[in-house]
Amino acid sequence: MKTLVFDTGSIISIMTNNLMDVLIKLKEESHVDFIVTNEVKKELLDIPIQGKKFKLEAIMLDSYLKKYFKTFSNVSFNNIVNSVLNLCNNLFSVNGQYLKLVDRAEVEALIVASSMNADAFVVDERTIRLLAENPMKLHELFERKLHTKIQINNRNLREIMDKFSGMTILRSCDLMTIAYEKQLFVKFDFHEEFLDALLWGLKLRGCSVSEEEINEIIKIEINKGL
Amino acid sequence: MQKDVKEKILEILRESLNAIAFNKPEKLRELSDKIIHSASIYQDDNVVSVSVLIYALSKIYERKNYRNCRDWEKFNQLVVVNLKKAVETLEKDNDSDYYKAIKGIFESINSLDRKLKLYIEQVFEKAKVHRASRLHEHGISIGRTADILGISKWEIMDYIGSTGISDVRESKTIPIDKRLKKARELFSS
Numbered sequence: 001m002k003t004l005v006f007d008t009g010s011i012i013s014i015m016t017n018n019l020m021d022v023l024i025k026l027k028e029e030s031h032v033d034f035i036v037t038n039e040v041k042k043e044l045l046d047i048p049i050q051g052k053k054f055k056l057e058a059i060m061l062d063s064y065l066k067k068y069f070k071t072f073s074n075v076s077f078n079n080i081v082n083s084v085l086n087l088c089n090n091l092f093s094v095n096g097q098y099l100k101l102v103d104r105a106e107v108e109a110l111i112v113a114s115s116m117n118a119d120a121f122v123v124d125e126r127t128i129r130l131l132a133e134n135p136m137k138l139h140e141l142f143e144r145k146l147h148t149k150i151q152i153n154n155r156n157l158r159e160i161m162d163k164f165s166g167m168t169i170l171r172s173c174d175l176m177t178i179a180y181e182k183q184l185f186v187k188f189d190f191h192e193e194f195l196d197a198l199l200w201g202l203k204l205r206g207c208s209v210s211e212e213e214i215n216e217i218i219k220i221e222i223n224k225g226l
Numbered sequence: 227m228q229k230d231v232k233e234k235i236l237e238i239l240r241e242s243l244n245a246i247a248f249n250k251p252e253k254l255r256e257l258s259d260k261i262i263h264s265a266s267i268y269q270d271d272n273v274v275s276v277s278v279l280i281y282a283l284s285k286i287y288e289r290k291n292y293r294n295c296r297d298w299e300k301f302n303q304l305v306v307v308n309l310k311k312a313v314e315t316l317e318k319d320n321d322s323d324y325y326k327a328i329k330g331i332f333e334s335i336n337s338l339d340r341k342l343k344l345y346i347e348q349v350f351e352k353a354k355v356h357r358a359s360r361l362h363e364h365g366i367s368i369g370r371t372a373d374i375l376g377i378s379k380w381e382i383m384d385y386i387g388s389t390g391i392s393d394v395r396e397s398k399t400i401p402i403d404k405r406l407k408k409a410r411e412l413f414s415s
Contacts, residue, residue: 002412004412008369008379009368009379009383012379012380012383013383016380016383016384026413029413030412030413030414032412032413043369043378043379047378047379047380048378048380051378053380053381054378054380054381057380058380094267097267097268099266099267099269099365099366100269100366100370101365101366101367101370102367102369102370103367103369103370103372103373104369105369106367106368106369106370119412120408120409120412124383125367125368125369126362126367126391126392126397127362127365127366127367127368127370128367129399130396130397130399133399133400134399137396137397137399138365138396140396141364141365141394141396142364142365144396145263145266145363145364145365146263146266146267146364147263168408168412169405170405170408170409170412174405174406174409175409177406177409178406178409178410178413181410182413203387203392204387204388205383205384205387206368206382206383206384206386206387207387207392208391208392208397209392210392210393210394210397210398211393212393212398213398213402216402216403217402217406220402220403220406
């Protein structure tokens, strides 16, 4: 059985676009296990339920999580989570001040995906994707945005790259493009405007995909002749 | 409070008082953007709360219709008096009175008439989400910014989508065809 570990943001983008049913169809058709960590579950359910704005989405999401997602919980992971959190948050510094880049839930999901050799880590959030795929891009971004020289802790950089390079990272927009290729959007007229609307819907609700990438995906799908 | 944090906050508060005195809300916006760099680096509660406060004030002062509300003058007075107090106390390294002065601005909202109170509360709530998105734009993760600002990831995700954050060149890591190929392999039944 193939396994996908999800970060909070990717599920939020899918849920707020009302695409959970499509995601579940994709899961069932391809026999893939979906996993979330306890911390991710907390962010998806416990926090929004306390407010009004996303309470409905959280309640609706709860039934999907119960039925179709496995929850990963292992206290023995605490030490490794702390150690990787420490690596990531002591990676870049400005005048001796380290930049705290990520939070516990994000790192925990990343570690679970890596430790269990998941087939992919699904993350819509940009910083954690850059850290896993190309930390130097994050360094570039900080230098450009903060208009200052950012020091790198090379030992931590090497450790992060050793741990996470080669990992398959997907975003909600990649999953939904596959769902589109598999013609899982049966309810709707199937034409290229639909793909544009789908990808923009995900982008506008927080998926880190650029306009240029959206145009590339559309071009790829047109060339495939769907 | 760290010495360099204190200096940054003092500079911003002094200039903010000037901007209010000379009725330049756009200057407040600039100051709020200026301190967001420090907020990204230090992630200190004091810097973050000043960034939210000054951004919210820029929004409040730029909307001329708020000035027609019954309690506008009262609000304006409370802001100016408390900002001056914040500067004076910080100059004297009196951190506890500084916190009281900043808290005084946030608390002053409760004493306003219903209409103005509602407007201003909404502006402060939106200001938190906006500042969170600016921190994320600088490279701090959504989770970390949610922690710093005390808001949920749902709110940040909802907001950042309408910004150009994911369109910058550094956001692209691997070619899209390569990523889709991996996805196709994974979902081939």
